[in-house]
Amino acid sequence: MPRMVKHPEVRRGELLDCAQALFLERGYERTTINDIIGKAGVSKGGFYHHFSSKEEMLEALAARFAEAAVASVQAALETPDLAALFRLNAFLAQARHMKVEDAPQLRAMFDVVFKPENLVLYHRLNAAVVAVMTPVLVRIIAQGKEEGVFNVPDAQAAAEIVLQLGASTHDAVARAIAASGTPEEKAAADALEERLRFQGLAIDRILGLPDGSILFVEPGSAQVVMAAPRP
Amino acid sequence: MPRMVKHPEVRRGELLDCAQALFLERGYERTTINDIIGKAGVSKGGFYHHFSSKEEMLEALAARFAEAAVASVQAALETPDLAALFRLNAFLAQARHMKVEDAPQLRAMFDVVFKPENLVLYHRLNAAVVAVMTPVLVRIIAQGKEEGVFNVPDAQAAAEIVLQLGASTHDAVARAIAASGTPEEKAAADALEERLRFQGLAIDRILGLPDGSILFVEPGSAQVVMAAPRP
DNA sequence: CGAATTACAAACCGACCGTCTATCCCGGAC
């Protein structure tokens, strides 16, 4: 093969892109280094020049994904003079908006990530997202605490707990996805939505807010995400 | 090697015991099948006669662990005529009692399971425990709902969320363990205890109970578990 | 007591991660 030299960041990006595509197609474990370098048109030496291991690459990928996720909701943080509760709701609204905006990609991703054999992938991604979202949420919660609106002993802990609630829906989402394409599809989506609504309620309560203070799911939103493409 | 035939259950148990010891010593990924069969004195064919894959063995191990865990707290379920809140507190008390009873083993286990390279192991164990604990907790919560004491839309969802709260402390526990042996050890244990106290508060609130209704941590208990053996 | 089934031994296979050496290219020193 002829030699092809590119700027490190470009190469790194290409490798990450290819790996992402393959991971989201076959999962992490079932994707081999050779698959990645084959798709990227890079040699083994090239790969290991940029990443010290397959594991590290997954970490980098998760980090990149999480950065993108946080960037798309950070507007809610930069608006000055916004009450904490409004800020929190703006934050959640941004997150919802992002989700419906690229619902198809998201759905395709969910299809793979929530398969039981890809638990590792899921947890890495989740951990990365939690890691970058935590400081964001801490600021909001700390503000709400100062305002005397949120009633929590510790903002950091509250943020971690609230974010971890997302993982508690893993199984529920997995069930909904598994039911996708079957007659129970609609019922499953409804069940998921109910589940998410409860999650929103749990956030209210953990933060010491009256029930219904925050808007976590909009009616029918589960349907929208669940019914995008067909595998 | 001479041929050594044993009752299937016995062999299976021995293999599980050896695997458990090794997993808790080096972690899942770094333990090879050869390590396991070497320790158990079984051939490869023998191993694959009882387990279809390394993965399946981990599953079986997690299941066995979870069964043991649930068995030790099931007394709280069988006591008749107990109000749901009392039953829940009895359940939690049993869990605490079990933890301090074999604190040393638990501590040694934590040392390994909470290492970052053993995230997979942690999540499998957690998933298995959640799986068997969920129906137990569902019964308690459903009872409390009927009594009109707990205020939740759905017992199943509530149980899953409450159990998943445990995972939210993963990082906090990991931090405490990492600080073990350093001068910050005591501070870390205190921080962990504070964190757990908040987790208890979160459970109160999620279930729609007044703050402080349940007793989740006893003062100083974090210290006890954290200060058992030395690696 | 013999046939079928179960439990086990051990050689073997193939996949795959990571290494290693040999180049090649590019950018700066001069």
Place this chain on the structure above:
DNA sequence: GTCCGGGATAGACGGTCGGTTTGTAATTCG
């Protein structure tokens, strides 16, 4: 423009490890 040093890349290779296959001893059962 030339030279050169190190970053970037190629691709063969090694060693490990999960899993398979084949053969055989023990056990159960008709």
